[in-house]
Amino acid sequence: MSGLFLGIDGGGTKTAFVLVDEIGRLLARHESTTSYYIEIGFDALRALLRDGVQAALRQAGVNASDIAHTFAGLPAHGEDSELFGTFDALLKDVVPRSTVGNDMVCSWAGSLAGADGISLVAGTGSIAYGEWMGRGARCGGWGEVFGDEGSAHWLARETLALFSRMADCRAEPGPLLGLVREHFALQHDLDLCGEINGSAARSELAQVARLATAAANAGDVQARQLLVRAGDELAALAAGVARNLGVTGIQAVPVSYSGGVFAAGELVLGPLQAALARRLPGSVLKTPRFGPELGAALYAARLAGRPLSPAALARLDG
Structure with missing residues (x-):
């Protein structure tokens, strides 16, 4: 063979x-x-x-x-x-x-x-998986309808919700407002409903998550907070895997990651590391090999x- x-x-x-x-x-x-x-x-x-x-x-x-x-x-x-x-x-x-x-x-x-530890996936969807001393466990991955927190699809949905609040003056307008209008070439803000509710596929909608990163880099505080929330949701997935594996908070469990959401760099990794310190003390965030x-x-x-x-x-x- x-x-x-x-x-x-x-x-x-x-x-x-x-x-x-x-x-x-x-x-x-x-x-x-x-x-x-x-x-x-x-x-x-x-x-x-x-x-x-x-x-x-x-x-x-x-x-x-x-x-x-x-x-x-x-x-x-x-x-x-x-x-x-x-x-x-x-x-x-x-x-x-x-x-x-x-x-x-x-x-x-x-x-x-292939070493013991926990991996976070935050691409179009989100899920976590880990192995520890011969055992394996997953957490998350429930789909975009009622799960996938911290994923690109989730982040896109939250980004568009924030846009709607800015457009309605329910939230203070920020750079995200113009970025969404430009991305979809909107003549009127409500035209977004037709763009999204008509034929937007799951994978296409997930691409909108990049606008949150662009807005955060442009100084949009509310968009940056969405990325902070994403980091916290992903840390919760890691903590769930650890509990399923019986990993205690004092064990130095490696946590790594993959997926397009992490292209945001420190905007997501910083909040993720801070949230891991709260939710899974002793964990070590590792750059993927x-x-x-x-x-x-x-x-x-x-x-x-x-x-x-x-x-x-x-x-x-x-």
């Missing part, structure tokens, strides 16, 4: 395919669109995965039979027990050995390189019973 490992990191906005070998060489990287089945359906998801795998194989010049194991971390996996079989069959007849799970595992395996796409490949190697050595991980670092 060859020492090639294929990782698929799905998400609400994009899906990444990464192929690595057992000595830590990156052989292929391919990117596609959203793999959120609720938005695109299982037929489109199946085709997306098949096409992405084939693109990665062509890029590396190898065959599917050369892959020791494939791990696909997909959004919303595990959130409807009746669909387990449907998820498990997605890569059937595409690769010989595969496992399908939730994309939270990709973030954890990448950001902490690898991205979730590499994390998926690392987890595939682990599932194959051939985890990458420290030397191979060091090569991937380069």
Whole structure:
């Protein structure tokens, strides 16, 4: 059996395919669109995965039979027990050995390189996952209707709500007001209702979260407070995982992260660190070592019973 490992990191906005070998060489990287089945359906998801795998194989010049194991971390996996079989069959007849799970595992395996600790995902949606002394636990990931706090979709929704309050003079106008008007090219503020309520997809709406960061950087105090709230919500997810794992507040548990919300930098990371100090004393916020796409490949190697050595991980670092 060859020492090639294929990782698929799905998400609400994009899906990444990464192929690595057992000595830590990156052989292929391919990117596609959203793999959120609720938005695109299982037929489109199946085709997306098949096409992405084939693109990665062509890029590396190898065959599917050369892959020791494939791990696909997909959004919303595990959130409807009746669909387990449907998820498990997605890569059937595409690769010989595969496992399908939730994309939270990709973030954890990448950001902490498979070590004990907790990983926060704040992309289109939000979720946290951690492992500690052989146990695993998740927290969050309830979806955009009544969950996903701290995610880009949540932040976009809160950003537009703040815009509506500014437009109505219920809140003091700030830089966000003009940024939203410009972004949507609004002739009238109420035209936003047509823009959002008409055909805005979940992944498209999540892009609005960037306006909160832009407004905060422009000095909008209320927009900055939205990012503070996001940091606190994400810290609550980490604390929930810690409780589920039985991690005490005095243990130095590593907490890392991935996802587009963290592109805001210190505007989110600062509040996150402060909130972790309150909610999970002793935790250590760590810069992610690898991205979730590499994390998926690392987890595939682990599932194959051939985890990458420290030397191979060091090569991937380069």
